[in-house]
Amino acid sequence: MSAGLTFSTRSFSGRCIVTTSLLFSFAIYQFYSASIVGTLLMEKPKTIRTLRDLIHSSLEIGIEDIVYNRDYFCVRTKDPDAQELYAKKVTSMPTADGTGFVDAPPDNVVLPTSIIPMTEAQKAKAYRDILHSHETGAHAKTNEASNWYEPEYGVAKIKKDVNFAFHVDVATAYKIMADTFTEKEICDLTEIQLFPPQKMVSIVQKGSPLRKPITYGLRRVTEVGLMDYEHKIWHSPRPRCVKQLHTDDLRVGI
Secondary structure (H helix, E strand, C coil): CCCCCCCCCCCHHHHHHHHHHHHHHHHHHHHHHHHHHHHHHCCCCCCCCCHHHHHCCCCEEEEECCHHHHHHHHHHCCCHHHHHHHHHHHCEEECCCCCCEEECCHHHCCCCCCCCCCCHHHHHHHHHHHHHHHHCCCCCCCCHHHCEECHHHHHHHHHHCCCEEEECCHHHHHHHHHHHCCHHHHHCCCCCCCCCCCCCCCCCCCCCCCHHHHHHHHHHHHHCCHHHHHHHHHCCCCCCCCCCCCHHHCCCCC
């Protein structure tokens, strides 16, 4: 079967118009098809890129239950974004219907004291409270409403709940993600830095003769590759995102 125009023209100008319209229609069709393919291949935009974006998002927040995290949030940090994140997302619990937040029970909350000047005795008591709250197990295994989770539980909750963010040491999280996450789930992850980068130093007494031997020893360890070797053993690499198209991703509506 074949189909043609509903009218015929014998003039040269009419045939030029018909041919031009046909070529223009092919170009529009090709452009539309290419735009669909380009949209499907385009990476999904990630709107949460900074700590401030995370604070103003609707995501729930969990923190790895480890001593230095409690020390950072409760005593040490002066970062206003970290303090606001702890006050709004950690010490406040989501409501049952997910429309807002309510204050967590007082016995499960260690309020940030870094914004209040403290004496040495008060700092010592704060450290004891932090250690006690960690050792008594105020985390997901005994109290799910505390927002302090074990790494395995927190990373599994990231996989299960798309509206959840978890602050955890990457050396621990990368290994769990590589073993349990699919390629698509790894590509969908977004990583935000909370702790500022810090330089590590070896502390010795002023004027100590051990300063140069320690400095030369650390440089030698780095030069011969021992530092990189130990880093590869104890620090799992970040899981690679392998871009692959799946059949469930290719859905186009009218």
